[in-house]
Amino acid sequence: MKLLRRKFEIIQEQAVRELPYECCGLLVGEKNSDHRGNIENIVYEVAPCRNCLYFGKETGFEISHQEYLDVEREARRLGYNIVGSYHSHINSPAIPSLHDVDFARSGHTMLIISLMNAQPKAVTAWLRRESGGFHQEQIRVVV
Numbered sequence: 001m002k003l004l005r006r007k008f009e010i011i012q013e014q015a016v017r018e019l020p021y022e023c024c025g026l027l028v029g030e031k032n033s034d035h036r037g038n039i040e041n042i043v044y045e046v047a048p049c050r051n052c053l054y055f056g057k058e059t060g061f062e063i064s065h066q067e068y069l070d071v072e073r074e075a076r077r078l079g080y081n082i083v084g085s086y087h088s089h090i091n092s093p094a095i096p097s098l099h100d101v102d103f104a105r106s107g108h109t110m111l112i113i114s115l116m117n118a119q120p121k122a123v124t125a126w127l128r129r130e131s132g133g134f135h136q137e138q139i140r141v142v143v
């Protein structure tokens with residue numbers, strides 16, 4: 001996946017601001033696929049969302065269906081699509097939970113930022129393949 005540096009900073013800032021809860025949001029951009037069918041999601045905009053879980057926001061997140069649709073509408077107006085989501089893990093590694101795996105849509109990137117002692121510590125990205133499976137992907141931060 002490819003992400004503009006400034007957008008990456010927005011995610012980091014949001015993750016720290018929303019402590020002690022997990023933050024979440026959607027990634028907006030476009031999907032590139034090469035002749036072999038390899039997918040790379042390119043993120044142009046990030047859309048911070050509300051973690052709408054009632055309980056357990058320290059260890060989980062949920063984006064409401066309504067907010068997803070709102071972001072999707074805005075994305076399409078810009079000629080983009082939702083290409084994935086992001087959220088934070090508090091004092092735990094940037095590895096997807098079982099719930100995370102279920103949340104990820106096929107073809108989408110899931111970016112996870114891990115915070116240790118209130119500091120961003122690690123970032124990983126995971127691609128849900130159309131064919132099934134969940135694979136870690138490289139994050140290319142560009143200026």
Ligand SMILES: [Zn+2]
Binds near residue numbers: 060095097100112
């Ligand atoms: Zn998670």
